[in-house]
Amino acid sequence: MALIDHIKRCNAFDPSRYLPFTIAGHPIGAVTRDFAAKLAAFPEVFVTEGAAVRLRDELATPEARTAAVEDVLEHMREAGSAPKKKGELYRVVEHWGDGPLMLIDRAAVPVFGIRAFGVHLNGFVRRNGAIRLWIAQRAADRVIEPGKLDNMVAGGQPAGLDLRENLIKESAEEAGIASDMAQKAVPVGVLGYCMDSEWGLKPDTLFVYDLEVPADFTPRNTDGEVSAFRLMEASDILDLLRNGQSFKFNVPLVLIDFFIRHGLLSPDTEPQYLDLVRGVRAGL
Template structure:
């Protein structure tokens, strides 16, 4: 499979087959038709019609809106409409993270088709015979891509943490890096994509980093996500 094939595989989502989700007057996500219909059971939180679903405007501000939707998410997890509740808040935004209008549990991100943000870091070592890269292998107990190869560090970007704060945290958890070493990472760009998912859509943004590591550095996973 070529790189172009990989790019195409990451952009196989189609919003035309989904219902738009609005919150605070903004388009913030995309819902599979069946799930959009299921949300009609909570008329105090959502209103639906014309191929779209709105988080009700009379729910109040950021926090009250978020908590009302969160109650629905928890009920959907109990009923099997959403796979897992992960107790990690993701921003729900029409654009930038800073423009979030509410939060949503990470486990419901694809179901609601919201834009999720992540950080992936390539760690490399410069030697006399060229550049060598550390490649991680995901643990076999991961729900997503178990046993597959991965960046040295990769993680989601929750609400309330800056890019640097979250990167330092992920580097410590997945590679045993010190904060000083992690802060030397260089942001090389961002990748956006629209991927189909069994639960819905993933219109996500990935922040990409490079980090030159000392030759004697050896990564050490502390959170169980990486097998080796």
């Protein structure tokens, strides 16, 4: 398996399956044609005429939109047409930094093809001139890719927190990292992809951070989402990436980017180097 195959996996979708979804004239996402047909049963909230779906203009405030869409989703959950509620709200924006047009339950984000944001933290150690990374193993009861390998810390970006606040929260919960240590994490870039999923389109944006941790530090999970941590040589991680899908689907993008930035992948030895550099940001 080539490294580029992980990027192709994260950018595999069929545009013909989807119709554009807009709010107040803003292109916000995309819904499957089948889901659009189901939304037609709620004409007081959605307009489904023509080759697009839009929220009714009468829903003129973020609060009104949030309440109306949640009411529709609750009806659809009861009918098995929408994913189970997670109870965590995401902001719905056209561009990062915009004020939210509405809030929506995290589980419903791909149903409307809304861009989701998240934070990923590479925790690494320098030892004898070599870099090792702390890799998490996802708990067996995780809904998405149970048991797969993951970054030391990663999490979706909820409403009500800025990126740094979320990174500190996730670092404490997932790896037992104290706030003063998490504060030292360095923002190093943004990655993106767009892929089909069980419930719809996933156009995701990942804000990536690096944190060099002390040699005597060992991460410790506190929220039950991680079953174990292991400190791995970069070469061993690359071997895993080149020999299957041991990692959660989007984690290889973060690791490939890390290896490029730290000179662990070279344009002299990696024939698809340019494709990798471009590919980890293909969905932005």
